Amino acid sequence: MAGLKYLSGFGNEFASEDPRCPSALPEGQNNPQVCPYGLYAEQLSGSAFTCPRPTNKRRCQIFQFVGHQLKYTSQHSTAQHYEIKSIRNTSIHPNIILFYYPESSTLNIGLHTVCGAGDSKSRNGICIHLYACNTSMTDRCFQNSDGDFLIVPQQGKLLVTTEFGKMMVEPNEICVIQQGMRFSVDVFGETRGYILEVYGAHFELPDLGPIGANGLANPRDFLVPVAWYEDRTVSAGYTVINKYQGKMFSCQQDFSPFNVVAWHGNYTPYKYNLENFMVINCVAYDHADPSIFTVLTAKSTRPGVAIADFVIFPPRWGVADHTFRPPYYHRNCMSEFMGLIKGHYEAKEEGFQPGGASLHSIMTPHGPDVDCFEKNSTATLKPERVAEGTMAFMFESSFSMAVTKWGLDTCNRVDKEYYKCWEPLRSHFNPKWKPASK
Numbered sequence: 001m002a003g004l005k006y007l008s009g010f011g012n013e014f015a016s017e018d019p020r021c022p023s024a025l026p027e028g029q030n031n032p033q034v035c036p037y038g039l040y041a042e043q044l045s046g047s048a049f050t051c052p053r054p055t056n057k058r059r060c061q062i063f064q065f066v067g068h069q070l071k072y073t074s075q076h077s078t079a080q081h082y083e084i085k086s087i088r089n090t091s092i093h094p095n096i097i098l099f100y101y102p103e104s105s106t107l108n109i110g111l112h113t114v115c116g117a118g119d120s121k122s123r124n125g126i127c128i129h130l131y132a133c134n135t136s137m138t139d140r141c142f143q144n145s146d147g148d149f150l151i152v153p154q155q156g157k158l159l160v161t162t163e164f165g166k167m168m169v170e171p172n173e174i175c176v177i178q179q180g181m182r183f184s185v186d187v188f189g190e191t192r193g194y195i196l197e198v199y200g201a202h203f204e205l206p207d208l209g210p211i212g213a214n215g216l217a218n219p220r221d222f223l224v225p226v227a228w229y230e231d232r233t234v235s236a237g238y239t240v241i242n243k244y245q246g247k248m249f250s251c252q253q254d255f256s257p258f259n260v261v262a263w264h265g266n267y268t269p270y271k272y273n274l275e276n277f278m279v280i281n282c283v284a285y286d287h288a289d290p291s292i293f294t295v296l297t298a299k300s301t302r303p304g305v306a307i308a309d310f311v312i313f314p315p316r317w318g319v320a321d322h323t324f325r326p327p328y329y330h331r332n333c334m335s336e337f338m339g340l341i342k343g344h345y346e347a348k349e350e351g352f353q354p355g356g357a358s359l360h361s362i363m364t365p366h367g368p369d370v371d372c373f374e375k376n377s378t379a380t381l382k383p384e385r386v387a388e389g390t391m392a393f394m395f396e397s398s399f400s401m402a403v404t405k406w407g408l409d410t411c412n413r414v415d416k417e418y419y420k421c422w423e424p425l426r427s428h429f430n431p432k433w434k435p436a437s438k
């Protein structure tokens with residue numbers, strides 16, 4: 001079309017403003033507390049935060065309003081019903097969902113798969129499960145042949161007996177039981193939590209790059225059980241449950257499998273107390289990407305792209321000057337599954353309860369609710385404690401996840417109105433805005 005202007009170049013760092021709004025790009029900053037012309041800032045992440053620079057395509061755009069077109073309905077009746085091989089009855093849905101745990105009182109051991117992608121057969125993928133139980137596993141153990149379990153207790157402690165020894169894991173701690181390790185769990189009342197399962201990779205500490213040798217989750221804070229055995233005959237039968245290609249199998253033996261007297265090697269279960277996380281964050285201006293809070297990562301074969309990251313939002317100081325400090329508005333090339341162990345998540349003080357979860361699917365816009373936006377756009381910026389008494393976390397995955405029938409319907413805990421928390425966001429666009437004279 002004649003008269004249209006262009007920026008030329010391939011893959012450059014470009015910047016552009018509509019000539020009707022000069023200086024619409026905030027000077028030297030991505031997340032100002034208030035954007036020029038009353039605009040909203042949204043980050044569109046086109047690559048994983050942690051990709052090496054040559055493949056890291058991040059773009060920060062300024063919008064007149066946040067495009068939360070959230071109530072997607074399927075447009076094609078012929079749309080294929082996607083099925084993850086290891087999870088039956090899944091459906092595709094780009095909507096954000098927010099849901100709460102099932103009541104656990106009547107469940108013995110309840111492991112419910114919520115979402116996932118990929119499959120255990122080709123050794124590439126993830127699954128996210130919720131558990132709710134009130135009864136210990138007596139004369140029964142579990143072995144996951146498919147992948148590693150990262151377990152995040154939210155209520156009630158778990159006494160995890162493994163072939164390597166015992167671990168007590170309380171809320172605000174996590175444990176990892178790696179592929180093939182037999183374990184049994186004792187609980188002490190109502191107990192629930194989240195599980196991230198990864199196929200084909202084990203969890204690692206993230207690379208520290210310029211952070212240096214220390215920081216984030218320090219290796220010495222990971223605790224591995226010590227050898228412990230029981231010499232116990234179980235004539236009534238001890239059941240070993242084996243999850244293999246997403247299905248449960250069981251076999252009987254007449255002795256406890258926890259008969260390992262000594263072991264050595266570097267393939268073990270372990271636990272970690274989230275309180276030990278050495279938090280690094282912005283001390284000048286802007287909002288650092290949440291990858292700065294990565295505790296563990298299961299790497300894919302693409303550099304910097306995780307099958308899944310385990311990220312936490314721990315108590316810390318917020319000190320950034322002239323900055324909109326809460327999480328920015330975001331469309332991400334990764335899936336974001338969030339959970340809350342305790343407290344209140346800063347971007348959503350209401351509605352997101354401990355034990356709840358949200359799934360922000362790939363490229364579905366999300367961000368602070370209207371209260372959070374208004375409050376933090378006008379707040380006097382002093383150093384302040386953020387997330388005191390709170391521990392939210394995120395399973396961030398490069399996989400585009402499908403939600404199970406249980407997650408979408410059966411659990412009956414989905415908040416179908418969740419998208420409405422952004423409805424009151426109003427345009428504050430003021431075309432007459434002028435930069436403050438210096």
Ligand SMILES: O=C(O)Cc1cc(O)ccc1O
Pocket residue numbers: 288289290326327328330336338347360366367394
């Ligand atoms: O709150 C969220 O959904 C997660 C999140 C946190 C953050 O600090 C920046 C972006 C983002 O999506």
